[in-house]
Amino acid sequence: MQLIIVGAGVLGVHHALAALDAGWKVHVVERDPRPRSASVRNFGLVWCSGRRPGPELELALDARDRWEQVGRRFPEIGFRPAGSITLARRVDEVDVLEEFREHAAERRLDVELLTAAGVPSHNPALAGDALAGLLVRDDAVVEPRRTAPSLLDRIEAHPSACVHRRAETVEVEGGTAGVQVTVRSLVDGTTELLRADAVVLCPGAQPSGIAAQLLADQPVDRCQLQMFETNAVAIASRTAFADGDSLRYYPGFAELPSARDLAPAEPLVDAERLQLLVAPRQDGGLTVGDSHRYDEPFPFDLDERITDHLLERLGRALGRRSPRIRRRWSGVYARYLGDGPYLHLTPQQGVHLITGVAGMGMTVSPAVAARTLEVLG
Ligand SMILES: Cc1cc2nc3c(=O)[nH]c(=O)nc-3n(C[C@H](O)[C@H](O)[C@H](O)COP(=O)(O)OP(=O)(O)OC[C@H]3O[C@@H](n4cnc5c(N)ncnc54)[C@H](O)[C@@H]3O)c2cc1C
Numbered sequence: 001m002q003l004i005i006v007g008a009g010v011l012g013v014h015h016a017l018a019a020l021d022a023g024w025k026v027h028v029v030e031r032d033p034r035p036r037s038a039s040v041r042n043f044g045l046v047w048c049s050g051r052r053p054g055p056e057l058e059l060a061l062d063a064r065d066r067w068e069q070v071g072r073r074f075p076e077i078g079f080r081p082a083g084s085i086t087l088a089r090r091v092d093e094v095d096v097l098e099e100f101r102e103h104a105a106e107r108r109l110d111v112e113l114l115t116a117a118g119v120p121s122h123n124p125a126l127a128g129d130a131l132a133g134l135l136v137r138d139d140a141v142v143e144p145r146r147t148a149p150s151l152l153d154r155i156e157a158h159p160s161a162c163v164h165r166r167a168e169t170v171e172v173e174g175g176t177a178g179v180q181v182t183v184r185s186l187v188d189g190t191t192e193l194l195r196a197d198a199v200v201l202c203p204g205a206q207p208s209g210i211a212a213q214l215l216a217d218q219p220v221d222r223c224q225l226q227m228f229e230t231n232a233v234a235i236a237s238r239t240a241f242a243d244g245d246s247l248r249y250y251p252g253f254a255e256l257p258s259a260r261d262l263a264p265a266e267p268l269v270d271a272e273r274l275q276l277l278v279a280p281r282q283d284g285g286l287t288v289g290d291s292h293r294y295d296e297p298f299p300f301d302l303d304e305r306i307t308d309h310l311l312e313r314l315g316r317a318l319g320r321r322s323p324r325i326r327r328r329w330s331g332v333y334a335r336y337l338g339d340g341p342y343l344h345l346t347p348q349q350g351v352h353l354i355t356g357v358a359g360m361g362m363t364v365s366p367a368v369a370a371r372t373l374e375v376l377g
Pocket residue numbers: 006007008009010011012029030031032035036037038039040041042043044045046047167168169170202203204205206207208209210211225226227330331332333334355357358359360361362363364
């Protein structure tokens with residue numbers, strides 16, 4: 001069996017790994033020399049805690065186990081079962097954490113509500129003004145700038161794989177006799193026809209060629225996020241962490257009855273849908289975000305009010321001055337607005353398009369790939 005995968009973001013590389021493990025021959029076609037989209041711009045959070053109970057949370061928990069296995073095979077991705085702490089600085093936020101803890105067992109999450117003193121004793125980096133913290137042991141981290149690129153290198157080294165970099169998929173034709181995929185080199189403009197049993201398109205938020213045409217009428221929108229990374233902190237953070245504004249954002253918290261009693265958000269938090277979300281990097285730095293903009297065209301420049309707000313919240317969480325910023329960027333993900341956690345479109349026999357994994361794409365990719373492979377047989 002032969003499979004063509006279009007897009008070498010985290011979704012594409014997990015589909016390629018799963019197919020190679022199943023004994024398939026694989027072609028991966030990627031427009032860029034190396035992945036540089038959402039899959040390398042994210043926090044690297046394998047974040048189960050805020051997922052909506054049901055298919056979304058099940059997908060995340062399944063993926064969490066698969067990430068652990070991938071991390072064992074490929075240590076360079078930096079998988080760590082670090083857990084996360086969501087910090088509450090107000091009583092209304094503590095109420096949401098308490099209600100979440102009451103439902104944790106039925107959600108199959110390993111959770112503990114830490115007291116004000118318990119937060120720094122579990123994670124000495126968090127010496128700020130939290131009243132309580134929700135420790136979720138299921139959450140994990142990988143190194144996002146290395147994960148998709150290094151997995152693509154591993155795939156390229158596999159004897160059953162062929163990676164086409166700087167190549168764009170322009171046409172796809174499916175049918176009972178298999179699929180034909182036309183690929184154009186972005187280096188010299190030449191085209192090549194690839195044949196296989198099936199093609200999986202994972203084009204992310206900036207699709208081109210046939211992927212863009214197939215998505216034109218689909219209920220998928222896009223979200224732009226603003227991020228930064230700091231130098232190493234004085235005391236390295238043992239966990240990922242978030243502030244109470246994340247309780248408004250993640251459905252696993254936001255849909256609890258107690259979340260209706262959360263005090264109104266500050267105007268900037270409300271306008272930019274801000275939350276403090278922080279992932280520890282292996283070298284002691286912190287990846288910090290994020291804002292959420294849905295109205296296009298997105299601004300081309302970064303907004304310092306967002307950075308200032310996040311730095312202030314970071315300082316409060318750490319209980320010390322925030323470390324210096326070493327880089328800033330923005331990123332865009334695609335969000336499926338229909339039923340279910342993501343879009344799996346089958347426009348022709350053997351042609352599969354998968355996208356819309358939104359802010360949980362890094363988390364769920366290995367489980368999404370496993371489900372696609374089940375469909376392909
Ligand atoms: C700032 C930010 C932070 C985030 N944080 C997290 C997080 O911590 N945890 C989490 O779970 N999720 C997070 N997400 C979401 C997650 O990053 C995305 O859902 C995920 O990376 C999407 O992966 P993808 O492979 O579908 O898309 P992408 O990473 O966009 O990859 C798609 C690839 O397809 C290629 N491509 C497109 N069209 C063609 C074509 N015609 N021919 C050839 N190649 C093509 C592109 O060049 C691209 O490399 C975050 C997203 C952003 C933007």
